[in-house]
Amino acid sequence: MTTATATWLDIAADHPYGIAHLPYGVFAPADGEARVGVRIGDRVLDLGACAEAAGMESASVWQTPSLNAFLAQGRSAWASGRAWIVEMLSNDARRDCVEPHLYALGEVTLHLPIEVADYVDFYASEQHATNVGSIFRPDGDALTPNWKHLPIGYHGRSGTVVVSGTDVVRPTGQRKTPADSEPVFGPSIRLDIEAELGFVVGGTSEIGSRVGVDAADEHLFGVALFNDWSARDIQAWEYVPLGPFLGKSFASSLAAWVTPMEALSAARVDLPAQDPRPLDYLRGDALYGLDIEMEVSINGTVVSRPPYRGMYWSPTQMLAHMTVNGASLRPGDLFASGTVSGDAKAERGSLLELTWSGQEPITLQDGQTRAFLEDGDTVTITATAPGPEGVRIGLGEVTGTIRPAH
Amino acid sequence: MTTATATWLDIAADHPYGIAHLPYGVFAPADGEARVGVRIGDRVLDLGACAEAAGMESASVWQTPSLNAFLAQGRSAWASGRAWIVEMLSNDARRDCVEPHLYALGEVTLHLPIEVADYVDFYASEQHATNVGSIFRPDGDALTPNWKHLPIGYHGRSGTVVVSGTDVVRPTGQRKTPADSEPVFGPSIRLDIEAELGFVVGGTSEIGSRVGVDAADEHLFGVALFNDWSARDIQAWEYVPLGPFLGKSFASSLAAWVTPMEALSAARVDLPAQDPRPLDYLRGDALYGLDIEMEVSINGTVVSRPPYRGMYWSPTQMLAHMTVNGASLRPGDLFASGTVSGDAKAERGSLLELTWSGQEPITLQDGQTRAFLEDGDTVTITATAPGPEGVRIGLGEVTGTIRPAH
CATH class of the missing domain: 2.30.30.230 (Fumarylacetoacetase, N-terminal domain)
Structure with missing residues (x-):
């Protein structure tokens, strides 16, 4: 625990990167x-x-x-x-x-602050999963039957995790809507963001063993903002039955600064009630949410303020689930929360949700509208959280600009 | 191309690891x-x-x-x-x-011959995809609508790729059959194998660029046998909507010897007819199958002889697809073909298919039957292929023994 409250550097006591933070x-x-x-x-x-x-x-x-x-x-x-x-x-x-x-x-x-070993993306916001399920599977239940029993996740591409500030080339690929008789090839026309929180893992665990909820904090080094860029048209056509692949693997942006978990001790909050009660391996004392307030802007216009505090699954539950089958951990493993979306429309962490699959475009400061991202658009996610000394700490930013497809 | 036919070592001319092979x-x-x-x-x-x-x-x-x-x-x-x-x-x-x-x-x-960068598993056998679709989704079409338009794939866990000979601890996790009112927790009771061919990738490509079908061979270093161990009960409950995760990530076994593509020049065969015609980015001159004959044994009993030659997608198509969205390649990237299954029942590359989801157990030499793997079972996959000098080369083996869950 940090106890010092002053530094000999000339920094305001309430600076978001003061001595209580130290990313x-x-x-x-x-x-x-x-x-x-x-x-x-x-x-x-x-x-x-x-x-x-x-x-x-x-x-x-x-x-x-x-x-x-x-x-x-x-x-x-x-x-x-x-x-x-x-x-x-x-x-x-x-x-x-x-x-x-x-x-x-x-x-x-x-x-890039870490050499990414394995990267896993979770899906831990009930509001996001409900919104996406309603859009992608309108004829079924919004939440799949497993959603409240386990933190759903999948592996993504480690080699295309890039540091904040890296340009993102619009991906090209196949898409096919129900209206198309055949698949169409070309640059994605539904390029999106996902405002997420990344968790950086340290230490190691042996293959065949598991890390329980109450041991998970031993492996949670810190957090960094994360943008899981998503090509919704590519994703929609490819993802059944084995999950997202090229719709995500072209680039994922990670903030340059990793905030240690110690700096977030004052940000810990209770989880939302988990009903039905999870299985024992997902229970324990080390269950918490994080009171992190995120802000998403496109070309300088704030388009959303996703609240991390409402996320359904604790990071310790995500890590315990990820290893319950005996999968080992390596230093540099990275897992992300999945898109952070709150109850309100203005708290949704993706354009898919904000514009309801493009049907309700949003308007930027300059009067332009966006259903999905256009070439040249710059997306920036920032966040703050209560720090240990009563100040608010800043979680840096993750930003990227869309470049035209080659 | 290898031209020498003799070595000063005392090795039979038709040795499966003679000078025409050199893994x-x-x-x-x-x-x-x-x-x-x-x-x-x-x-x-x-x-x-x-x-x-x-x-x-x-x-x-x-x-x-x-x-x-x-x-x-x-x-x-x-x-x-x-x-x-x-x-x-x-x-x-x-x-x-x-x-x-x-x-x-x-x-x-x-x-382990490589430090695995990103690991992708494809699903390139039409017979396997048809069998699995029939078992997992009996009420729908066996092949999803996208299957013949693109090589379906997903990212797996690089950190749990282990070398042949490594014991595999039975994974634990959640399962829920339609007959269960709630999820059940415990060691997997439907532990399976997937007989696959792994492709080892070399060189690098830039993020935002793609590697076409006819450039893919520049990046294909060689092949190694691969067993994608699978917990079918865990997989069935978790995989909708984001794909397999813990049902696969506990261990994947890679052969110790990597056969260079040069040693497989005589094994190249035409692909099966691809109908409908794939999009242009999946077309080119460098399209081929590989005449590799695999053999799967459990505790010494040969239970299957999967033929790689019938695989629907060329390895060059898989690599071109994997990068068409701009995803970069790194040395040590590994992609696997997906389970190799032929038309005949005795050519299926997984127990799920061989026993039709456990309904038709197979009998081993000692009279024991198996629906899925039991603790102590040793699974070995071997293979041979036509070599450059008219000899048959051996593709080593990938083997592993199941240890009880902790």
């Missing part, structure tokens, strides 16, 4: 290679260089171009690493040691 | 670390050590515990590497250089 990322200075850093205010501290200057033996874990080595060390190393960073930034005697290794954010390039 | 793998001697080797007869050559002794600058690409560095080099390096190996093994003058680096297969430990 990790990977950055490269103008003249250097990518390495691990921590964000403080509008600066980034080169952790490996600072640790080396301070004589820490473990400095090398941060002198790599991803968080994976640090993730592999596990919970106790994460706690001691964070405590050391707080000491360096709050003890004025450390100033001379730290200052040479601070960079202005504007001077560095941000990289 | 790659990763092995560790009793006292050493894992490194890349090539199989010749019943021995394995330490490629890095041999190349270093021969003064090759590129020896280090093989002095690593996976094929990934070699895969990254691309097609021309694969061709020159293979030509060099053939020269070393056929030119008697190279004998003194090579012999110190040969190990008897029985003296080494075989490791």
Whole structure:
């Protein structure tokens, strides 16, 4: 737990990236290679260089171009690493040691913070699943019979997870609506977003063993905003019976900064009531939601404010479910919550839902309307959450601009 | 193309691992670390050590515990590497250089040959898809409307791909049959196999670009037998709407030896007729099946002989489809064909099909019957194919034994 409330850096007490937050990322200075850093205010501290200057033996874990080595060390190393960073930034005697290794954010390039091992996408918002089910399967029940018994998930493509700011090329592929006699080939005409929260996993577990709900927090390193770009026309034609594939695998954007779970202790809230009662392996003491308020904008117009606090399944339940069959965990595994949608129309986390499959286009500030994304559109998701010291912390952003299909 | 027909090693001309084959793998001697080797007869050559002794600058690409560095080099390096190996093994003058680096297969430990980047499983057997559709969706058409328009596939879990010989712990999870009022939790009672062929991908492609059918062979390094273990009860309850997840992700077994595509040139056969005609991006000159004869045994009883030659989609079509949306390729990507099933009952590649969902158990040599796998069962898949010199090459084996659930 972070106890220091002040830093010797000149940062306002209520700064969203103050000493109560300290998200990790990977950055490269103008003249250097990518390495691990921590964000403080509008600066980034080169952790490996600072640790080396301070004589820490473990400095090398941060002198790599991803968080994976640090993730592999596990919970106790994460706690001691964070405590050391707080000491360096709050003890004025450390100033001379730290200052040479601070960079202005504007001077560095941000990289993908993790080398993604396996990526799983869940489907944990009841409102989202209900909306999508109503749109995709209008003749059936909106929620499938399994939905309230298990956190539905599937594996996505790790190799196309890209860092926030990366352009997204409009995907091309097959689509076929009931009105088409044959499939049509071309750039997607129903390109969408999914506003999600990503969970970064650390430590390892053995194949054949499982990680229960109450042990899951040992593996939950932190969170980062996530945009699971989706080509609805490609997805609708391909997804029966084996699930989404090319409708999702062209790109998924991850925020550059990973907020440690320790910084979200004040954001924990009770889950919605789970009825029917889940099976025992999905029960335990470590059940929680997160009071994260998200904001989705297109070309600067806020189009939605999805509330994470209403998500049905706890991240610990998602992790316990993912491993109940004996599937192992690796450092750098990433799972995402699925689209975050609230009860209100203005809280829906995808255009599919916001425009009800394109039937009710939304209007942007400039008067343009959107059913789905157009080339040149920039989508930005931001979020805030209550921090440990009564301040509101910022969860960075995940942004991307659509480029025309090749 | 391999032209040498003789080696100075004492190996029968028709040996299934003769000089016309030369599969790659990763092995560790009793006292050493894992490194890349090539199989010749019943021995394995330490490629890095041999190349270093021969003064090759590129020896280090093989002095690593996976094929990934070699895969990254691309097609021309694969061709020159293979030509060099053939020269070393056929030119008697190279004998003194090579012999110190040969190990008897029985003296080494075989490791997973690749570090799996993304793993995709296809569904390319019309017979298998028809059988499974008939069993899982008895009230609908056996083949979904998209099946003949695109090679259906989905992403699986890379982190639980294990090398042949690794025990498989029976997975635990939720199941619910229509007869159950609530989901039931426990070890899978319908544990199955899927006899498949895995394709190992090399080189890289850029995100946002695609690899067409006629460029796909540049990325197809080789094949290895693959067993996609499947818990049918877990799968049936979870898979709607986002596809298989825990029913598959507990383990997938890959053979230790990767047969280069060059060794399969004589095995190429025409595809079955594709009707309706696929869209243009799935057409080209590089369309082929592979005349690989597989054999599945349980505890020593051959239970099936799936013929790969009848598979509907070409591996080049699968790769072109996988990237048509702009998804990038990385060295170590692995895609599997999906279960190989032929027209005859004795050619079905899963117990689900062989026993028709357990209704028609099969009988083993010892008189025992099996609807699905029991603890202690050992499943072994082997295969052969026509080789370049008129001999039949062996595709190694993929084997695994079921251990009780924890």
